[in-house]
Amino acid sequence: MKIAIIGAGIAGLTTAKMLREVAEVTVYEKSRGAGGRVCTRYTDLFDFDHGAQFFTVKAPQFKEFLNPLIQSDIVKSWNAKFVEIKKNKIINQRQWNDDFPHYVGAPSMSEIGRFLAQDLDVKLNTEVQIRKKEDQWHIIDTDDVNHGSFDWVISTAPSLQSAALLSDEFKFHNILIERNMIECFSLMLGFENKLDLAWEAALISDADISWISVNSSKPDRKKDFTLLIHSTNLWAKNNFNTKKDTVIEQLLDATSGVTGKAIYNAKHIDVHRWKFANIKKQIIKPPFIDQSNRIAACGDWCIKGRIESAFLSGFDLANEMRNLFK
Numbered sequence: 150m151k152i153a154i155i156g157a158g159i160a161g162l163t164t165a166k167m168l169r170e171v172a173e174v175t176v177y178e179k180s181r182g183a184g185g186r187v188c189t190r191y192t193d194l195f196d197f198d199h200g201a202q203f204f205t206v207k208a209p210q211f212k213e214f215l216n217p218l219i220q221s222d223i224v225k226s227w228n229a230k231f232v233e234i235k236k237n238k239i240i241n242q243r244q245w246n247d248d249f250p251h252y253v254g255a256p257s258m259s260e261i262g263r264f265l266a267q268d269l270d271v272k273l274n275t276e277v278q279i280r281k282k283e284d285q286w287h288i289i290d291t292d293d294v295n296h297g298s299f300d301w302v303i304s305t306a307p308s309l310q311s312a313a314l315l316s317d318e319f320k321f322h323n324i325l326i327e328r329n330m331i332e333c334f335s336l337m338l339g340f341e342n343k344l345d346l347a348w349e350a351a352l353i354s355d356a357d358i359s360w361i362s363v364n365s366s367k368p369d370r371k372k373d374f375t376l377l378i379h380s381t382n383l384w385a386k387n388n389f390n391t392k393k394d395t396v397i398e399q400l401l402d403a404t405s406g407v408t409g410k411a412i413y414n415a416k417h418i419d420v421h422r423w424k425f426a427n428i429k430k431q432i433i434k435p436p437f438i439d440q441s442n443r444i445a446a447c448g449d450w451c452i453k454g455r456i457e458s459a460f461l462s463g464f465d466l467a468n469e470m471r472n473l474f475k
């Protein structure tokens with residue numbers, strides 16, 4: 150049995166790890182690293198986790214899956230001073246601690262994908278589509294190179310990208326189209342001098358930004374002071390095609406308003422635009438397995454825009470498929 154998995158995010162890597170016990174599995178990933186939206190932007194002086202910020206663990210199966218990463222110090226607890234800010238005032242605060250860990254990758258979020266991919270057959274820098282020939286699925290990259298034939302294809306790309314990849318042959322195509330993922334901007338600021346903030350993680354309401362991390366306060370980061378700011382999803386939707394300079398200017402204004410600090414002189418300023426950042430909690434749950442076409446799909450969009458949901462979507466799908474192959 151040969152299975153091609155499209156996407157080396159958390160869902161794809163989880164699925165691959167679980168299915169390689171029963172099949173020959175190859176993962177195709179268009180980016181140059183594994184991890185998907187659990188990622189880090191590296192620059193000469195500063196690093197930024199510009200996708201997922203941290204994650205929590207509720208499901209016992211996720212806890213078990215993470216154990217090797219925790220034991221290898223790839224995943225560590227971020228014991229941040231956390232605040233909620235409304236109308237530029239702190240309305241709530243608490244110290245995160247090991248009683249309910251807020252986990253991050255160490256020394257960066259992208260270490261998680263790197264660790265999970267290390268014993269898998271992952272083809273990086275390979276954007277693919279699928280083509281059917283003599284009842285087998287062929288994986289074709291953007292240079293029209295054929296990567297061979299497979300019995301099954303599993304797409305773990307965001308819902309609309311999966312819809313385009315799998316076409317309407319897939320039994321759950323309508324579900325893919327209806328899963329509306331939302332936009333976000335990540336503003337990255339690196340400073341020569343530390344800013345004097347009373348917190349390390351802030352959830353913000355009543356502003357155009359929704360989140361600020363003192364990225365450099367996460368475990369094992371470079372010393373230089375960094376902030377990672379997320380716009381609200383609504384602001385990102387309304388400004389998705391706005392010029393990059395204008396986006397930066399307006400997000401700097403919003404950040405300055407919330408922090409009350411001089412951030413315009415940051416040494417490094419950049420922004421990343423996410424088309425498919427997040428998705429709200431879903432009612433119709435997976436797994437989405439089309440046995441007659443031998444196509445399946447999973448990803449956070451099956452459940453909710455969270456790392457744990459991405460894991461669970463892959464875990465449930467792989468378990469279901471393992472039962473099919475018995």
Ligand SMILES: Cc1cc2nc3c(=O)[nH]c(=O)nc-3n(C[C@H](O)[C@H](O)[C@H](O)COP(=O)(O)OP(=O)(O)OC[C@H]3O[C@@H](n4cnc5c(N)ncnc54)[C@H](O)[C@@H]3O)c2cc1C
Binds near residue numbers: 179200202276453459
């Ligand atoms: C800005 C932002 C902030 C977030 N904050 C948090 C947070 O604090 N906590 C939390 O739990 N979650 C957070 N999330 C959500 C979390 O990152 C996701 O839920 C999770 O990473 C999704 O994993 P996935 O495997 O389902 O999808 P992805 O990580 O999107 O993986 C899909 C992969 O498929 C690849 N791909 C797509 N098309 C192709 C193709 N044709 N060929 C080859 N490869 C392809 C993509 O490159 C990608 O690597 C955040 C996300 C964003 C963007």
